[in-house]
Amino acid sequence: MHELSSTQIIPILIDNDISKGDDIADLIMEAIKGRNETLLENDVVVITHKVVSKAEGKVADLSTIIPSEESNKISLKTGKDPRLVELIISQSKEIVKIERDIIITETKHGFVCANAGIDASNVGMSSNHVVLLPDNPDESARRIRNDIKSRTKINISIIISDTFGRPFRKGQINVAIGIAGIDPIVSYIGKTDMYGKILKVTEIAIADELASAAELVMGKTSRIPVAIVRGCNYIAGDISISKVNRSKEFDLFR
Numbered sequence: 001m002h003e004l005s006s007t008q009i010i011p012i013l014i015d016n017d018i019s020k021g022d023d024i025a026d027l028i029m030e031a032i033k034g035r036n037e038t039l040l041e042n043d044v045v046v047i048t049h050k051v052v053s054k055a056e057g058k059v060a061d062l063s064t065i066i067p068s069e070e071s072n073k074i075s076l077k078t079g080k081d082p083r084l085v086e087l088i089i090s091q092s093k094e095i096v097k098i099e100r101d102i103i104i105t106e107t108k109h110g111f112v113c114a115n116a117g118i119d120a121s122n123v124g125m126s127s128n129h130v131v132l133l134p135d136n137p138d139e140s141a142r143r144i145r146n147d148i149k150s151r152t153k154i155n156i157s158i159i160i161s162d163t164f165g166r167p168f169r170k171g172q173i174n175v176a177i178g179i180a181g182i183d184p185i186v187s188y189i190g191k192t193d194m195y196g197k198i199l200k201v202t203e204i205a206i207a208d209e210l211a212s213a214a215e216l217v218m219g220k221t222s223r224i225p226v227a228i229v230r231g232c233n234y235i236a237g238d239i240s241i242s243k244v245n246r247s248k249e250f251d252l253f254r
Helices: 026-032 048-053 069-078 082-090 136-150 206-218
Strands: 008-012 046-047 059-061 090-100 101-105 112-114 127-132 157-166 169-180 226-230
Touching: 008 026, 008 082, 008 206, 026 046, 026 112, 026 136, 026 169, 026 226, 046 048, 046 090, 046 136, 046 206, 048 136, 048 169, 069 082, 069 090, 069 112, 090 127, 112 157, 112 206, 136 169, 157 206, 169 206, 206 226
Parallel strands: 046 157
Antiparallel strands: 008 226, 046 226, 059 127, 090 101, 101 112, 157 169
């Protein structure tokens, strides 16, 4: 009989407005201490990308951007600010779909999402400022993990999350866009189910599940950009989030 386990999700409040150059690991450790909490071995720390992007200076001022002819054309079609469209194009490998006021792109990281992941909410500056995704979310996660480990000597995993829509369901969920210390996929291929049937295709995106679970305590207006997920079984490893990206030849919708 399998041993039953429970998972705990602990919200971590960071009341500071994040600025370029801030030490995210230090802010997290101070916030955990302020909550009278402590990190435990194999905890997963989920961090919203926005605080990471701000600390890395990935904030753009639209007033400094000159839109191209292509951006102006797309702006007329979608109603979006042509400067924002120019920024979306600059952060994308490919425009996947333009429909009504929606621009779906494949980012330079390989993520397929709206507006190349660019976000104008919770920026904390003028309405002209938007937040971009980190240049290398995996590297950002590794750096934060290493910084925390150097302070605590504890093995944890880091997930950097963002909010994505889904093509066939309403509502957004949080997904992992950068990881460190965790395999983002749990594969059951080749194993048998409870009735002895061999599983052929089942792979669980555990990093996305953890990112989505963490959002339950984060919210969008609560100044809780970090959550600790405790008690979850996962496979440790130095693996890139690109493992979850479906390659174009297997994408039935492009």
